[in-house]
Amino acid sequence: MNYFARTSLGPAGVAILLGLFLLVFLVVPVAKVIFVAFQDPNTGALTLVNFADFFNTSLFRESFFNSLYVALMSVVVGSVIAMPLAYFTTRFNFNGAVLIQTLGVIPLIMPPFVGAVAMQLLFGANGSINLLLDEWFGINIPFMEGLNGVILVESIHYFPFILINLSAALNNIDRSMEESAQNLGANGFRLFRRIVFPLAMPGYVAGASLVFLKVFDDLGTPLLLNVNNMLAPQAYLRISSIGISDPMGYVISVILVLFSLFALWTSFLAMRGKEYATVQKGGGGLMKRDLRTWEKVGAYAVVIFTLLIVLSPHIGLTLLSFGTIWSFSVLPDGFTLANYQEVIGTTSDYITNTMLYAGLAALIDVVFGTAIAYLVWRTKLVGRKWLDYLATGALAIPGVVLGIGYLRTFYEVEVPFIGQPLASWWVIIVVALAVRRLPYALRACVAALQQVAVALEEAAENLGATKYRTVKRVVVPLMSGGIIAGFVTSFATAAVELSATIMLVSAESDAPLSYGIYVFMQSAAGRGPGAALGMIAVIIVGVATYLSHRVIERGKREQALDAALAGGV
Amino acid sequence: MKGPVSVKIEDVHVAFGHTRVLTGVNLDIEPGEFFAFLGPSGSGKSTLLRAIAGFGPMPGGRILIDGQNVTGLPPWKRNVGMVFQSYALWPHMTVRKNVAFGLEERRVDGKELRRRVDAALDLVGLAEFADRRPAQLSGGQQQRVALARTVVVEPRVLLLDEPLSNLDANLRVQMRRDILDLQRKLSLTTIFVTHDQEEANTMSDRMAVLNDGVIQQVGAPVTLYDRPSNLFVADFLGTANVLKGHFTSDDGGSRFMDETGIEITLDKKVEHEHGAVVLRPQNLTIQSPGAAHATRIIPLSGTVQYVEFLGSIVRYAVQVEPHVILIDESHRQGDRVFQKGESVEVGVDTNYLTTLAQ
Numbered sequence: 001m002n003y004f005a006r007t008s009l010g011p012a013g014v015a016i017l018l019g020l021f022l023l024v025f026l027v028v029p030v031a032k033v034i035f036v037a038f039q040d041p042n043t044g045a046l047t048l049v050n051f052a053d054f055f056n057t058s059l060f061r062e063s064f065f066n067s068l069y070v071a072l073m074s075v076v077v078g079s080v081i082a083m084p085l086a087y088f089t090t091r092f093n094f095n096g097a098v099l100i101q102t103l104g105v106i107p108l109i110m111p112p113f114v115g116a117v118a119m120q121l122l123f124g125a126n127g128s129i130n131l132l133l134d135e136w137f138g139i140n141i142p143f144m145e146g147l148n149g150v151i152l153v154e155s156i157h158y159f160p161f162i163l164i165n166l167s168a169a170l171n172n173i174d175r176s177m178e179e180s181a182q183n184l185g186a187n188g189f190r191l192f193r194r195i196v197f198p199l200a201m202p203g204y205v206a207g208a209s210l211v212f213l214k215v216f217d218d219l220g221t222p223l224l225l226n227v228n229n230m231l232a233p234q235a236y237l238r239i240s241s242i243g244i245s246d247p248m249g250y251v252i253s254v255i256l257v258l259f260s261l262f263a264l265w266t267s268f269l270a271m272r273g274k275e276y277a278t279v280q281k282g283g284g285g286l287m288k289r290d291l292r293t294w295e296k297v298g299a300y301a302v303v304i305f306t307l308l309i310v311l312s313p314h315i316g317l318t319l320l321s322f323g324t325i326w327s328f329s330v331l332p333d334g335f336t337l338a339n340y341q342e343v344i345g346t347t348s349d350y351i352t353n354t355m356l357y358a359g360l361a362a363l364i365d366v367v368f369g370t371a372i373a374y375l376v377w378r379t380k381l382v383g384r385k386w387l388d389y390l391a392t393g394a395l396a397i398p399g400v401v402l403g404i405g406y407l408r409t410f411y412e413v414e415v416p417f418i419g420q421p422l423a424s425w426w427v428i429i430v431v432a433l434a435v436r437r438l439p440y441a442l443r444a445c446v447a448a449l450q451q452v453a454v455a456l457e458e459a460a461e462n463l464g465a466t467k468y469r470t471v472k473r474v475v476v477p478l479m480s481g482g483i484i485a486g487f488v489t490s491f492a493t494a495a496v497e498l499s500a501t502i503m504l505v506s507a508e509s510d511a512p513l514s515y516g517i518y519v520f521m522q523s524a525a526g527r528g529p530g531a532a533l534g535m536i537a538v539i540i541v542g543v544a545t546y547l548s549h550r551v552i553e554r555g556k557r558e559q560a561l562d563a564a565l566a567g568g569v
Numbered sequence: 570m571k572g573p574v575s576v577k578i579e580d581v582h583v584a585f586g587h588t589r590v591l592t593g594v595n596l597d598i599e600p601g602e603f604f605a606f607l608g609p610s611g612s613g614k615s616t617l618l619r620a621i622a623g624f625g626p627m628p629g630g631r632i633l634i635d636g637q638n639v640t641g642l643p644p645w646k647r648n649v650g651m652v653f654q655s656y657a658l659w660p661h662m663t664v665r666k667n668v669a670f671g672l673e674e675r676r677v678d679g680k681e682l683r684r685r686v687d688a689a690l691d692l693v694g695l696a697e698f699a700d701r702r703p704a705q706l707s708g709g710q711q712q713r714v715a716l717a718r719t720v721v722v723e724p725r726v727l728l729l730d731e732p733l734s735n736l737d738a739n740l741r742v743q744m745r746r747d748i749l750d751l752q753r754k755l756s757l758t759t760i761f762v763t764h765d766q767e768e769a770n771t772m773s774d775r776m777a778v779l780n781d782g783v784i785q786q787v788g789a790p791v792t793l794y795d796r797p798s799n800l801f802v803a804d805f806l807g808t809a810n811v812l813k814g815h816f817t818s819d820d821g822g823s824r825f826m827d828e829t830g831i832e833i834t835l836d837k838k839v840e841h842e843h844g845a846v847v848l849r850p851q852n853l854t855i856q857s858p859g860a861a862h863a864t865r866i867i868p869l870s871g872t873v874q875y876v877e878f879l880g881s882i883v884r885y886a887v888q889v890e891p892h893v894i895l896i897d898e899s900h901r902q903g904d905r906v907f908q909k910g911e912s913v914e915v916g917v918d919t920n921y922l923t924t925l926a927q
Contacts, residue, residue, distance in 0.1 A: 176657035179624055182644040183651045184671030184722060194670070198661040 010468055011379050014371055015387060021368070022390045025431050029405025030257070030397055036408065037250035050247040054255075059229065060248070064255065066147055067231040071216040073151045075208045078159035081306055082207075086163055088299050090170035093290050096303045103303070104160040104167075107310055109542045111496040111514070112157040113220030114534040115313025117521050119153050120144055120225065121326055122316045128330040149225045154215045156310055161214070162207035169203025170196070205270035213263040217256055217398035219499035220514070224521055231256060235400050236502065244407050253401040260396040317538070320531035327524075339532035347529075349509055350516035351536065354495050357426075357512050361433035362490035365441035366483050368434075373445040374471060378457070388442070395439045402432055403503025424506035432500040437490040444489060448482020449475070481551055488548035492541040513537045573601035573758045574635035574725050576621065582629035583616050583782075590616045591628070591782045598760065603752055605769040606762045608779035609805070614762045617779070618728050621760065622651045634725055645674075650724030654731040656715040658703035664690070664714050665699040671722035689721035692751065709740045716748070720755060727752070729761035733768060745772055766806050770794070778802050800925060803847045810848040810894050813927070816841065825924070829891055833867055835919055841926040850897040852921035855885055855907060858914050868914040869894070873907050887915050 040047045054060045085104075089097045122128050123143040130140050143152055173196065181195045219232040228237060235252040242248075291299060321339055323332025368391070375381060376388045410422035422428055452475055460470040476483070498514040505511045511519075513533060520530030576598040583591040591613045598604045606614035619625045621632055623644035632640050639647050658667050668686045677685065690696045693713035703711055712732065719727065732748060733741045749772055752759045763769050769776045770790040778785040778793065778801070786798045797803035800811060814827040816839040823839040825846055826832055833846060856862065858870060871889035883906055885896045894915055900906075907913055 174655065174657070176653040176655050177659060179622075179644070180651070180653055180657040180718075181659075181670065182624075183622055183649070184718070185645045185648075185674035186670070187643065187645040190674070195659060199659070201661075 015375050029409045032409045033253045033405045037254045041247050050251045054251045063229050063231050063234045070150050071212045074154040074215040075211050077155035078162050078211050081159040082162035086166040104163045107157045109545050110538045112153050113224045116153050116221050116224040118316030118320050131330050150222050158211045161210045165203045165207030169200040173199050202270045206267040209263040209267035213260050219400050232400050256398045264396050317531050317534050321535045339528040342529045343532045350513045354512040357430050358491045358494040360430045361494045362487045364434040365437050365490040366487045369441035369445035373449045391442050392439045399499025403500040426510040429504050433494040437494050441486040441490045444482050444486030448479040452478045484551045485548045488544045492544040496537050573756050575600050577633040580630040601756050603774045604760045605773035605776035607769040607776050612779040613782040614779045618762045622649050623647050649726045650719035651728040652715045652719050656711045663700050668718045689717040693717045727757045727759040813845045815843050839924050843927045845925045847923040850895040853896040854916035855896050856914050865919050866916040873911045
């Protein structure tokens with residue numbers, strides 16, 4: 001009993017503090033949003049009248065179906081892009097595999113809303129591509145027309161989720177799975193349909209539902225493309241134009257949360273009990289074959305074409321940021337550095353704010369992530385799983401919803417000594433970013449912790465180190481690679497977050513990069529500087545992503561070396 | 570159904586890129602035979618089995634099944650059943666679905682499909698597990714499903730890749746018998762790959778020992794054990810004491826002279842000059858120095874280095890400078906067991922040894 005009390009008091013205290021943080025900054029605001037959605041705005045009584053109002057308003061019905069349509073179509077278009085790429089890398093000895101892996105990362109370093117305006121200038125009705133098509137063939141394709149634009153931008157941005165998950169699933173199919181089918185008489189398309197496809201299905205569904213969730217919740221892209229008849233923009237516009245007492249914003253929030261939960265649940269169901277990792281001892285590894293010459297040409301054509309489309313937001317943004325005036329022409333009229341000078345001269349606040357907010361949020365994430373990972377996987381605390389569920393649950397909460405929840409919950413809470421409401425203090429932006437990125441950091445920390453054998457901890461304790469000292473001297477140093485990777489990922493994604501930030505920025509001087517880009521992009525004259533700001537964001541995220549990649553790779557090499565040394569090889 | 574068929578392998582070569590894995594393999598496997606490919610890992614035994622099924626790089630030479638050249642045929646046109654080492658059961662299908670797969674590919678359906686699947690599951694004793702998923706079965710049961718899935722299509726030849734390697738020791742003995750029974754019942758020409766000589770000895774009618782992509786020797790287990798044709802086979806099949814030296818022959822017979830001066834007179838004539846003598850531990854005897862012995866027994870003096878009492882036998886390691894010779898002495902109740910450090914005589918019986926050319 002004594003032993004138990006001494007060793008569990010520390011962890012229990014930490015667990016309670018973490019639980020309180022998540023309760024105050026995740027559970028309460030979301031509960032508040034849901035509660036208000038069911039509350040009569042005048043009497044305060046519980047009611048369904050708000051939902052009835054929602055479905056009786058044609059604009060909202062239209063928004064609802066538009067959001068659903070855009071999310072589903074983005075999954076379809078994303079799958080069309082991702083499937084051939086995943087198949088090439090996993091089933092053929094294809095030299096372009098590195099190219100495809102790069103393809104899978106490039107879109108993720110630029111948030112979709114940043115490239116949206118550039119895409120408009122390339123693919124819009126009067127954009128470069130259509131001007132050329134008109135000149136050559138006399139046709140005009142509405143790539144960016146209304147919802148099409150959102151679908152195009154989102155699917156180009158999010159297809160890597162499908163690519164990564166599907167490739168992983170295909171990589172897990174041992175060649176004996178296919179060989180035994182061939183041995184029993186199956187080949188070609190029947191082999192694919194009966195064996196390969198069903199085995200890869202869970203991975204595909206997991207990736208696809210993630211894309212659905214991301215697109216359904218996205219606020220920045222439709223806002224910047226000026227497509228307002230979708231759910232997330234409607235929620236934002238209602239709250240920002242009518243005020244935080246308007247119930248429609250809350251009703252929309254509930255619908256967003258419901259669909260996010262549904263998507264997460266689908267992905268959970270798809271993966272549960274179906275992790276068909278069939279590569280095993282005695283198996284033969286992957287079934288790969290060489291490409292014939294004409295197949296190779298075809299494969300390269302597909303990859304390069306995809307690469308061009310995927311890089312188009314980056315190309316467009318670069319042109320826009322260095323261009324003078326770009327309107328009704330294939331390329332900008334001239335090139336200049338003026339946009340960068342303007343941005344760096346007048347708006348350096350945006351950059352320093354972003355570094356501060358994203359840095360702090362990432363720091364909170366890895367500290368909390370490490371603590372939660374340890375508590376959940378290495379202690380026997382009652383209810384420890386709930387910490388994991390709560391922190392991961394943030395995945396299902398769209399940024400808009402969290403933003404609305406914070407506004408509603410913390411508007412009356414005054415911060416001591418500062419003299420302003422918590423909801424409009426800049427720290428609340430950091431908290432929002434931290435809560436939103438915590439699930440990702442937590443997964444990175446859990447993965448890192450699972451690499452640390454329990455025996456290493458026991459050895460330290462056996463030599464007299466307390467729990468706290470053991471964690472500090474053995475566990476955390478061994479996890480450092482994963483923790484750093486988690487920090488960088490959180491930092492990079494927090495740096496370009498828009499949907500919660502846009503709700504919570506109360507003064508221009510407190511605003512981060514993403515907000516600045518949004519403000520600039522609103523006017524035609526601001527596009528150049530906006531693009532320059534976007535380029536800066538892309539560079540920050542790109543460098544951070546590259547660094548985390550290096551850290552992870554170095555960790556892997558060291559582990560391989562350690563294993564080799566331990567094995568006496 | 571047609572009777573069992575033959576498998577003929579003519580001068581087969583296989584290379585992965587520039588690495589040769591099989592060189593000049595020739596084999597005649599009789600109809601209905603239970604044949605083993607035995608060899609250490611990397612010897613090319615699995616590659617040869619896979620080549621018969623049509624997997625891996627296109628081999629040089631010819632592979633004939635029932636007289637038909639199948640060398641260029643894709644796997645799905647060979648009707649050769651293969652059971653994979655990992656079983657390769659599809660996790661997304663039930664046991665019944667797994668077993669039905671090959672028949673469905675052969676456009677068998679309806680009652681006929683059901684009847685044959687049930688029969689195959691009955692054959693391996695898994696009828697009541699038909700609706701389970703592979704992951705819900707034990708290793709031995711999975712093995713049976715894999716067997717049923719393969720034999721249900723009535724393949725011309727049955728190929729088993731390390732069929733027992735993923736099972737624990739007790740199950741292995743049981744499964745050995747079950748596979749053998751199944752093979753006899755179906756009278757299928759069967760080839761199986763193993764690195765375990767006990768498996769090959771107990772199950773196969775004949776076997777081929779492979780090393781470095783080359784067949785070392787082909788024959789019945791007893792023949793290979795008693796009359797190995799080279800040092801590799803002698804050493805791979807059981808324990809062998811090997812003395813290297815040279816032979817001198819005259820009219821009456823031959824004399825073997827070891828590098829260290831051990832002399833053995835042989836009453837048969839040995840053709841080659843340099844070679845080796847192979848002594849199996851159970852063919853040697855151990856006794857106190859100076860004790861009487863038959864004339865054909867050649868005594869070698871040594872010291873007991875260690876003793877392992879194994880119950881039915883006692884294994885001695887005797888230092889006969891500079892060799893360490895292993896001797897298995899069968900143990901009967903009350904027999905004296907020599908102690909470590911004792912001086913002894915090792916008896917070599919010239920009737921029970923093998924001479925090899927080098």
